[in-house]
Amino acid sequence: MTLIGARFPGRYLQGPGILPLLGKEAATFGRTALCVVDRGIYDALAPAVEAACAGAVAATLVRHGGECSESEIARVEAIGREAGAEVVIGIGGGKALDTAKAAAFRLGRPSVIVPTIAASDAPCSALAVIYHDDGKVAYDFFFPRNPDLVLVDTAIIARAPARFLSAGIGDALATFYEAEACRLSGADNCMKTRGAAIAYEVARLCRDTVLDHGVAALAECEAGAPGPAFERVVEANILLSGVGFESGGVAGAHAIHHGLCELDDVHHHLHGEKVAIGVLAELILQSAPQEEFRRIRDFCVAVKLPVRLADIGIADATEEKLRIVAERACRPGEIMHNEAAPMTLDKVVAALRALI
Ligand SMILES: [Zn+2]
Incomplete structure (x- = not known):
């Protein structure tokens, strides 16, 4: 059953x-x-x-x-x-x-x-x-x-600084890729069941909403003139992403986030900013097509999310630091192993190295 x-x-x-x-x-x-x-x-x-x-x-x-x-x-x-x-x-x-x-x-x-x-x-x-x-x-x-x-x-x-909206977009961006990983691997969601179909549809809608409206929403926020795009993206960041991650499950992007938090360098950066780096690393780990990776990276740049380790405070990304991040991300039983392909320390270090 x-x-x-x-x-x-x-x-x-x-x-x-x-x-x-x-x-x-x-x-x-x-x-x-x-x-x-x-x-x-x-x-x-x-x-x-x-x-x-x-x-x-x-x-x-x-x-x-x-x-x-x-x-x-x-x-x-x-x-x-x-x-x-x-x-x-x-x-x-x-x-x-x-x-x-x-x-x-x-x-x-x-x-x-x-x-x-x-x-x-x-x-x-x-x-x-x-x-x-x-x-x-x-x-x-x-x-x-x-x-x-x-x-x-x-x-x-x-009225809050636009940086918070950007960070929320980073967290929302992860929802689809992580839910999809769980769907493909058969991993449990946050209630220890497989996701119901609605979870994956919500996760997809979440990603598409931020991709379609993220840039306009940020512009509205920065101009102090919240409009329709802002409304759509707030709904994606808070409701769609919330339902999507709990019901769809979490995987590589948040595992990388947990790993990054091992380094003191990143403590001045917001959760969603570190998750955005996690999404890019996860796309590499999932062997996503180059054009998909480029599309997401360009989008992150457009909504002022970090795309390189230096952007979240890791200026000297030594091999030792990358291994600390990867070790935490790949711990036995960690959500990294919800990915469809087997994940190893070396694979994660290589993905992080590509983001230096
Ligand atoms: Zn999150």
């Missing part, structure tokens, strides 16, 4: 200026809400969040501490318990959202996610990356269910 599966956020809403809907939407889950607000945008956004909740849910706002760690989750959970929160709302970037998801799970309450950047596909997922208090990754925390609502106000997303 082959078991197939797919998972989704409960509801997804996107549009410019829709933050005022938050209270009415959150009220469908409970009467009291704990709002975990990213510290970077707390002062700018807290009044609008309070206004959105007024008359619909009794909201307690908490300023996120900055790290998604065990201690921060416990702190937020305690505030939520004290406030009798019936729903937990996360507002901000990845770490604030992950903390809200984890606190909601611990409290046994629904979660509402309001991303303020479109830099990765994390908002829709049933996963949080937990860090030690010193900023090193501790472990991945998988939840039994996805966020109950993801509400994306594209007017807020458009």
Whole structure:
């Protein structure tokens, strides 16, 4: 018997200026809400969040501490318990959202996610990356269910630096190539089943959307004039990529990302920027036709994503560094082995060398 599966956020809403809907939407889950607000945008956004909740849910706002760690989750959970929160709302970037998801799970309450950047596909997922208090990754925390609502106000997303949108495009670009690798190899997706057909269609739509609209979306964002292309790409970065990776599965591009994170050189670069390098390496590892590789590399240049190791801070790509990356990427049981062809250390080092 082959078991197939797919998972989704409960509801997804996107549009410019829709933050005022938050209270009415959150009220469908409970009467009291704990709002975990990213510290970077707390002062700018807290009044609008309070206004959105007024008359619909009794909201307690908490300023996120900055790290998604065990201690921060416990702190937020305690505030939520004290406030009798019936729903937990996360507002901000990845770490604030992950903390809200984890606190909601611990409290046994629904979660509402309001991303303020479109830099990765994390908002829709049933996963949080937990860090030690010193900023090193501790472990991945998988939840039994996805966020109950993801509400994306594209007017807020458009106010963030365009670099975040580029990074999200890098993460979204990986979704198809990784899902396709899993489909070909028969590897499991993130729910330990084979992907349902919808997963691969969503992954394909995700890639095609960013390829078709990415350049225009970035131009709209940089001009401070978000339009139709921007809307399409935000949907691809957050919803399509999120559903595509969880239901389709992950493989070489993210394995390379994990490997790159072993080097201190890359720490000032965003997740999606490192994943873009992972996609190019994965295309080499998949022996993609030259024209496909060139098409994707040229696209990355056009949307200001890195295409060389030096672009993500690895100025002196020594053999030793490449081996450190490859060793982490190829660890036994690692997602690199979801690729259809067998992967070895030497193959990965050679792919990385081609990106110097
Ligand atoms: Zn990713």
